[in-house]
Amino acid sequence: MNLNTDMTVNRITDEIWEIPMSEKPGMLVPARIYATKGILQGMDSGVFDQVTNVACLPGIRRYALCMPDGHWGYGFPIGGVAAFDVLEGVISPGGVGYDINCGMRLIRTDLTLADVQPYLEKLMTELFRKVPAGVGASGFVRLSGEEFRRVMTHGARWCVERGYGWHRDLVRMEEGGCIEGADPSIVTDHAIKRGINQLGTLGSGNHYLEVQVVSNDRIFDPVTAAALGITGHEQIVVMVHCGSRGFGHQVASDYLKIFEKAMRRYGITVKDQQLACAPFRSPEGQEYFSAMNCAANTAFANRQVITHQIREAFARVFGQSAEALGMELVYDVAHNIAKVERYAEGDLVVHRKGATRAFGPGSSELPETFRQTGQPVICGGSMETGSYLLVGTDQAVRDTFGSTMHGAGRTMSRAQAKRTVRGAELQQQMKQRGILVKAVSMSGLAEEAGLAYKDISEVVESVDRAGITKKVAELRPIGNIKG
Amino acid sequence: MSMAWSFRFLEEIALADVAFEAEGESVEEVFRGATQAILETMANPATVSGGWERAIERSDADPSVLLFDWLSEVVYWKDAAGVVFQEAPLTLTREGDIWLLRAHLIGAPVDQQTQELHADVKGVTKHLYELKQTGGRWKVRVVLDV
Numbered sequence: 284m285n286l287n288t289d290m291t292v293n294r295i296t297d298e299i300w301e302i303p304m305s306e307k308p309g310m311l312v313p314a315r316i317y318a319t320k321g322i323l324q325g326m327d328s329g330v331f332d333q334v335t336n337v338a339c340l341p342g343i344r345r346y347a348l349c350m351p352d353g354h355w356g357y358g359f360p361i362g363g364v365a366a367f368d369v370l371e372g373v374i375s376p377g378g379v380g381y382d383i384n385c386g387m388r389l390i391r392t393d394l395t396l397a398d399v400q401p402y403l404e405k406l407m408t409e410l411f412r413k414v415p416a417g418v419g420a421s422g423f424v425r426l427s428g429e430e431f432r433r434v435m436t437h438g439a440r441w442c443v444e445r446g447y448g449w450h451r452d453l454v455r456m457e458e459g460g461c462i463e464g465a466d467p468s469i470v471t472d473h474a475i476k477r478g479i480n481q482l483g484t485l486g487s488g489n490h491y492l493e494v495q496v497v498s499n500d501r502i503f504d505p506v507t508a509a510a511l512g513i514t515g516h517e518q519i520v521v522m523v524h525c526g527s528r529g530f531g532h533q534v535a536s537d538y539l540k541i542f543e544k545a546m547r548r549y550g551i552t553v554k555d556q557q558l559a560c561a562p563f564r565s566p567e568g569q570e571y572f573s574a575m576n577c578a579a580n581t582a583f584a585n586r587q588v589i590t591h592q593i594r595e596a597f598a599r600v601f602g603q604s605a606e607a608l609g610m611e612l613v614y615d616v617a618h619n620i621a622k623v624e625r626y627a628e629g630d631l632v633v634h635r636k637g638a639t640r641a642f643g644p645g646s647s648e649l650p651e652t653f654r655q656t657g658q659p660v661i662c663g664g665s666m667e668t669g670s671y672l673l674v675g676t677d678q679a680v681r682d683t684f685g686s687t688m689h690g691a692g693r694t695m696s697r698a699q700a701k702r703t704v705r706g707a708e709l710q711q712q713m714k715q716r717g718i719l720v721k722a723v724s725m726s727g728l729a730e731e732a733g734l735a736y737k738d739i740s741e742v743v744e745s746v747d748r749a750g751i752t753k754k755v756a757e758l759r760p761i762g763n764i765k766g
Numbered sequence: 767m768s769m770a771w772s773f774r775f776l777e778e779i780a781l782a783d784v785a786f787e788a789e790g791e792s793v794e795e796v797f798r799g800a801t802q803a804i805l806e807t808m809a810n811p812a813t814v815s816g817g818w819e820r821a822i823e824r825s826d827a828d829p830s831v832l833l834f835d836w837l838s839e840v841v842y843w844k845d846a847a848g849v850v851f852q853e854a855p856l857t858l859t860r861e862g863d864i865w866l867l868r869a870h871l872i873g874a875p876v877d878q879q880t881q882e883l884h885a886d887v888k889g890v891t892k893h894l895y896e897l898k899q900t901g902g903r904w905k906v907r908v909v910l911d912v
Binding site (some may be wrong): 327329354355356357358361377378380381417418419420449473476477478480481486487488489528529532533535536539543555556557559579665693695696698699724726727730766 | 775778779780781782783784808809837838840841844845846849850865875876878882883884885886888889890891892893894895909911912
């Protein structure tokens with residue numbers, strides 16, 4: 284089998300591949316990659332190198348994992364999952380990423396394509412106006428330092444208290460949109476100044492807001508779909524992909540420096556400087572965990588304020604309240620985060636970097652709402668090809684620390700994508716295919732062309748067949764806002 | 767006029783992010799090359815007017831650490847002041863064991879109508895980060911999370 288690595292990669296099943304511990308000095312556990320043979324063969328060399336680097340980190344348990352959307356990141360591969368013992372293991376900002384609690388949110392509506400199509404241009408213009416995107420964009424919410432610290436501790440709850448959302452939204456978010464243990468006192472002024480004006484903004488890169496359609500023939504599990512508010516019949520839904528913005532980015536930067544020094548003190552060596560880490564129970568480890576939770580809560584709040592703006596935009600364009608339009612939250616899920624979760628090995632610090640929590644119906648940590656369905660998993664594809672709604676499984680809890688994929692995964696560099704297609708041309712081509720795109724940056728648009736990504740359907744098939752997530756519905760884009 | 771520094775974006779590493787390699791005849795020149803690379807990653811400097819300025823002075827015994835901190839500071843001001851940059855003239859001097867950077871960040875508030883905006887850089891990573899001298903020239907490789 285031709286792979287972009289010289290390492291031995293053994294087939295466990297058609298969707299699970301294992302790199303044994305003998306392949307790199309220092310590996311404490313094997314590495315496992317979830318992928319079809321075709322996806323595995325297309326994976327870049329960075330995946331193999333990085334997932335085996337992760338397998339060398341102190342206190343890692345069972346396997347270092349990479350999901351089928353995996354590709355070369357920094358430190359951890361994108362799509363990486365690793366769990367560390369809370370007593371003997373580490374926490375690593377590089378295993379979370381700069382965009383702490385970057386995540387996905389899906390909002391349903393009662394509208395159909397026929398309702399929206401005549402107003403699509405007006406709707407996208409209104410959404411583009413109400414949800415700032417791009418480099419250095421600031422939001423409409425003006426916060427004092429004290430109020431921003433409350434956002435850090437209360438997350439999406441703060442938004443609901445302030446009228447930016449509905450109380451019932453909270454049950455449809457990972458951790459109810461608010462993670463305990465956030466301590467703003469250990470966050471730097473730099474981080475606060477960098478993020479205080481950015482609540483309610485998308486950012487750029489692969490972040491987006493997308494209006495999508497769900498057709499009956501793309502619903503794979505009608506019972507689960509209905510339970511999640513997905514009814515098909517060309518139903519309109521809205522997807523949001525963004526994170527904690529400059530605040531989270533600065534928290535990550537600040538602690539990367541702190542951890543570099545801490546590693547020397549604790550005698551930890553790593554294969555990549557970006558894997559800088561500290562014992563989870565050390566003062567540095569606990570402070571990062573708390574600061575990371577501040578950023579995670581800010582990300583929940585960011586997506587909640589954006590949801591408020593989306594609801595207002597729809598209400599304005601369609602002349603009805605968001606409630607009358609049935610704009611309920613389907614779910615909000617993080618894909619860049621570290622959390623303490625209990626597994627067979629005991630309490631573990633599970634790092635997911637470009638990977639999504641995927642708890643099954645049997646998970647006691649899920650609210651009653653999802654005890655029949657399993658936790659919703661939202662996977663964003665490229666803006667040209669579509670996205671998926673899935674649900675977690677009890678097998679994921681057993682096999683992958685309750686984790687699965689998060690998106691399509693890139694196959695082409697940004698520079699190559701820009702050389703291959705021009706932003707303005709792509710925008711025109713997509714319009715002809717019925718997808719209206721509003722973008723701040725034309726070069727940024729070209730970088731996100733569908734050709735730069737894996738085939739999301741094959742990526743989804745591999746996790747579905749591996750049993751760690753189950754397909755519910757495919758979501759087809761008709762309008763996209765990019766930074 | 768040939769410049770004493772240059773940079774090029776690297777395509778084969780960190781696919782979702784932006785990687786570049788800058789080089790120069792001296793440590794100071796490689797600082798200039800890397801600075802230009804990060805400014806251009808965020809926006810086309812030619813489309814950014816002046817008006818916002820910030821004088822920055824930093825020092826460190828390790829030029830590699832100093833460059834990393836400087837690039838991170840540029841990213842910080844992008845968000846903290848909501849600006850993109852036209853240029854960042856700088857000087858780098860050595861006083862004993864300490865390298866001293868004096869830089870002037872010049873830019874303008876983000877304006878989507880008049881500026882050609884590129885990527886919103888989240889952070890400067892340490893992945894593959896290395897400042898070294900080879901063949902008489904200084905080189906640095908940087909991966910930015912975008």
